[in-house]
Amino acid sequence: xxxxxxxxxxxxxxxxxxxxxxxxxxxxxxxxxxxxxxxxxxxxxxxxxxxxxxxxxxxxxxxxxxxxxxxxxxxxxxxxxxxxxxxxxxxxxxxxxxxxxxxxxxxxxxxxxxxxxxxxxxxxxxxxxxxxxxxxxxxxxxxxxxxxxxxxxxxxxxxxxxxxxxxxxxxxxxxxxxxxxxxxxxxxxxxxxxxxxxxxxxxxxxxxxxxxxxxxxxxxxxxxxxxxxxxxxxxxxxxxxxxxxxxxxxxxxxxxxxxxxxxxxxxxxxxxxxxxxxxxxxxxxxxxxxxxxxxxxxxxxxxxxxxxxxxxxxxxxxxxxxxxxxxxxxxxxxxxxxxxxxxxxxxxxxxxxxxxxxxxxxxxxxxxxxxxxxxxxxxxxxxxxxxxxxxxxxxxxxxxxxxxxxxxxxxxxxxxxxxxxxxxxxxxxxxxxxxx
Amino acid sequence: xxxxxxxxxxxxxxxxxxxxxxxxxxxxxxxxxxxxxxxxxxxxxxxxxxxxxxxxxxxxxxxxxxxxxxxxxxxxxxxxxxxxxxxxxxxxxxxxxxxxxxxxxxxxxxxxxxxxxxxxxxxxxxxxxxxxxxxxxxxxxxxxxxxxxxxxxxxxxxxxxxxxxxxxxxxxxxxxxxxxxxxxxxxxxxxxxxxxxxxxxxxxxxxxxxxxxxxxxxxxxxxxxxxxxxxxxxxxxxxxxxxxxxxxxxxxxxxxxxxxxxxxxxxx
Numbered sequence: 001x002x003x004x005x006x007x008x009x010x011x012x013x014x015x016x017x018x019x020x021x022x023x024x025x026x027x028x029x030x031x032x033x034x035x036x037x038x039x040x041x042x043x044x045x046x047x048x049x050x051x052x053x054x055x056x057x058x059x060x061x062x063x064x065x066x067x068x069x070x071x072x073x074x075x076x077x078x079x080x081x082x083x084x085x086x087x088x089x090x091x092x093x094x095x096x097x098x099x100x101x102x103x104x105x106x107x108x109x110x111x112x113x114x115x116x117x118x119x120x121x122x123x124x125x126x127x128x129x130x131x132x133x134x135x136x137x138x139x140x141x142x143x144x145x146x147x148x149x150x151x152x153x154x155x156x157x158x159x160x161x162x163x164x165x166x167x168x169x170x171x172x173x174x175x176x177x178x179x180x181x182x183x184x185x186x187x188x189x190x191x192x193x194x195x196x197x198x199x200x201x202x203x204x205x206x207x208x209x210x211x212x213x214x215x216x217x218x219x220x221x222x223x224x225x226x227x228x229x230x231x232x233x234x235x236x237x238x239x240x241x242x243x244x245x246x247x248x249x250x251x252x253x254x255x256x257x258x259x260x261x262x263x264x265x266x267x268x269x270x271x272x273x274x275x276x277x278x279x280x281x282x283x284x285x286x287x288x289x290x291x292x293x294x295x296x297x298x299x300x301x302x303x304x305x306x307x308x309x310x311x312x313x314x315x316x317x318x319x320x321x322x323x324x325x326x327x328x329x330x331x332x333x334x335x336x337x338x339x340x341x342x343x344x345x346x347x348x349x350x351x352x353x354x355x356x357x358x359x360x361x362x363x364x365x366x367x368x369x370x371x372x373x374x375x376x377x378x379x380x381x382x383x384x385x386x387x388x389x390x391x392x393x394x395x396x397x398x399x400x401x402x403x404x405x406x407x408x409x410x411x412x413x414x415x416x417x418x419x420x421x422x423x424x425x426x427x428x429x430x431x432x433x434x435x436x
Numbered sequence: 437x438x439x440x441x442x443x444x445x446x447x448x449x450x451x452x453x454x455x456x457x458x459x460x461x462x463x464x465x466x467x468x469x470x471x472x473x474x475x476x477x478x479x480x481x482x483x484x485x486x487x488x489x490x491x492x493x494x495x496x497x498x499x500x501x502x503x504x505x506x507x508x509x510x511x512x513x514x515x516x517x518x519x520x521x522x523x524x525x526x527x528x529x530x531x532x533x534x535x536x537x538x539x540x541x542x543x544x545x546x547x548x549x550x551x552x553x554x555x556x557x558x559x560x561x562x563x564x565x566x567x568x569x570x571x572x573x574x575x576x577x578x579x580x581x582x583x584x585x586x587x588x589x590x591x592x593x594x595x596x597x598x599x600x601x602x603x604x605x606x607x608x609x610x611x612x613x614x615x616x617x618x619x620x621x622x623x624x625x626x627x628x629x630x631x632x633x634x635x636x637x638x639x640x641x642x643x644x645x646x647x648x649x650x651x652x653x654x655x656x657x658x659x660x661x662x663x664x665x666x667x668x669x670x671x672x673x674x675x676x677x678x679x680x681x682x683x684x685x686x687x688x689x690x691x692x693x694x695x696x697x698x699x700x701x702x703x704x
Contacts, residue, residue, distance in 0.1 A: 284560075285560035285561070286560070288559060288560050288561070288562045289556065289559050289560050292559035292562075292566060292570075293549045293550075293551075293555070293559065293566070293569060293570070293573070294555070294556055294559050295559075296538070296542055296545065296546050296549075297546060297549070297551065299535060299537065299538060299542075300535045300538070300546050303535040303536060303537060303538070304533050304534075304535060304536075306492065306517070306529075306533065307529065307533040307534070307535065308535075308546075309492075309516070309517040309518045309521065310490065310517065310521055310526070310527050310529075310610075311521055311526070311546060311547040311551075311609060311610070311612070311613050312518050312521040312522040312547075312551050312613055313518055313546075313551050314516070314518045314519075314551065315518075317554075321554065321556055325556060423537045423538065424537075426536070426537035426593060426595070427536070427537040430536050430537065430595050
């Protein structure tokens with residue numbers, strides 16, 4: 001009996017069984033205060049379909065799932081290495097083709113064409129709005145946070161602050177706040193872009209210069225505090241920000257160039273294209289940045305700050321720079337959101353928001369531009385899907401549980417993210433080798 | 437090669453960590469173009485001296501002056517490490533510190549690049565100045581990799597280089613910053629005899645071909661004695677002797693520091 005319990009297979013079946021049992025209870029009905037046991041018994045004895053084949057008690061269904069999962073696990077253990085090596089042989093040719101420059105540029109071009117056509121392919125109004133408000137803007141934000149967390153390796157938990165600064169700057173410039181607009185003139189939304197970027201950058205520099213001397217956890221705490229401060233300011237400075245109500249009268253983007261007149265606003269699609277244009281610019285700018293002297297310097301600082309200093313690099317300067325660039329893109333996203341939604345109010349700028357963006361970056365792959373874009377699209381699409389057509393028994397509050405579970409699974413199987421950055425992946429491997 | 441012009445002068449430097457005195461009233465100097473070595477038993481304060489010279493540690497007392505051509509001397513104490521590096525003091529580390537996830541080429545290129553400006557807007561737009569900078573540092577990197585003999589390994593991840601190669605890469609990275617003086621902290625540690633010979637040649641070549649002065653910490657006596665033109669001996673944080681290799685070899689104080697007092701008493 002003892003040797004049976006110590007057997008590796010028994011152990012891994014036990015773990016699989018426990019995980020499946022947990023899922024069984026988690027997805028089951030919830031109990032009530034009058035009958036607390038109902039949830040448990042319901043989770044076990046209600047009926048559920050098994051792969052659409054037959055319907056039986058839930059515990060049987062989940063037990064069968066546990067066995068299937070265990071079997072797959074065992075197969076992977078015995079044949080996994082062979083499957084993987086076979087895969088790399090099969091993929092060697094495509095990978096070689098993929099690395100060729102024209103092919104790469106071509107595939108990026110194809111993706112761009114797809115992005116341009118997307119609003120015509122997806123006509124569901126829910127998804128059209130989601131594409132702008134929840135996906136495109138979040139991709140922008142994730143790209144910006146990636147510069148801070150991914151490139152420079154600084155954990156920033158107050159990223160929302162810069163986004164809020166951008167949004168409020170827009171409301172200020174276009175004259176929608178109680179406080180008088182800049183220079184007393186109401187300006188077009190387009191003017192809000194440079195002003196918001198500069199304001200976000202300046203606040204990034206003001207926050208960064210003293211705090212970026214701190215390392216790791218300390219920096220995270222200070223940035224977290226900054227995020228909260230900005231939200232509280234926005235909430236309490238009634239005379240300047242409009243207090244908890246914020247502002248609901250922000251106009252749309254509009255263009256008045258002689259005979260050329262255009263107002264963004266009829267539906268989300270014009271905004272989609274506006275953001276897409278900037279997104280492409282940001283993508284190009286950030287990938288040039290990554291390959292440049294500055295990108296290399298960030299990697300050097302992340303790897304070994306003392307050695308970086310020994311070749312004449314001022315770490316603080318580069319950290320502040322990363323912080324300011326990240327802040328600028330968050331400020332820009334703030335302009336887009338405020339203009340598109342026509343409102344700005346403090347309760348949208350929560351800590352949860354910062355963490356959400358961080359999840360997108362980690363999920364996609366820290367430091368990997370394509371990974372972050374892809375990760376942001378995937379996670380936000382899942383989130384929106386669950387909101388739009390929730391599966392039975394799904395509660396909106398469950399969202400973070402699923403996202404959390406997804407992250408845990410990711411960290412086990414792809415610790416460097418969905419599409420990892422080569423440099424980051426190497427770093428991770430080296431750390432593992434050091435531990436071993 | 438060695439001129440009479442001063443390059444580095446250290447006067448009465450004392451470095452303490454709490455109650456522990458790591459360097460005690462150390463004075464020394466180095467002439468431009470000289471290969472100078474600092475030796476001493478473990479814990480004598482050699483690496484502390486290096487860290488003080490490069491601005492990593494800040495000694496409580498004394499003066500460290502870096503004499504430059506056509507510029508007033510710079511006082512190292514009170515300066516940040518990156519400013520000292522920019523002023524022309526390059527170094528390698530005792531346990532070699534590479535940027536492990538980057539290739540050998542990228543490691544040297546980081547050293548070759550000009551880190552003084554900001555230039556992120558130019559970098560994002562790939563502007564003409566950024567491109568010119570890239571071309572210049574590429575040329576320098578290739579030249580230096582060839583100089584240290586790592587052209588073949590240029591695209592190898594630096595963490596997977598052999599120990600000897602890493603040492604040479606570190607020297608190339610240091611040289612890329614256009615230093616006046618290169619500080620080598622135990623460059624031969626962990627290398628095999630044939631690598632040691634190559635390294636000795638390389639260090640001499642750095643001085644002869646590039647005109648960079650060398651300040652060296654080393655435990656390998658054969659290497660030090662063949663390479664150095666002058667030596668300082670540290671023991672318990674203080675300079676106990678100074679002189680040419682021959683003078684040092686026959687100095688009783690040095691023998692005592694290395695072998696204990698019994699050795700010298702026995703000789704008498």
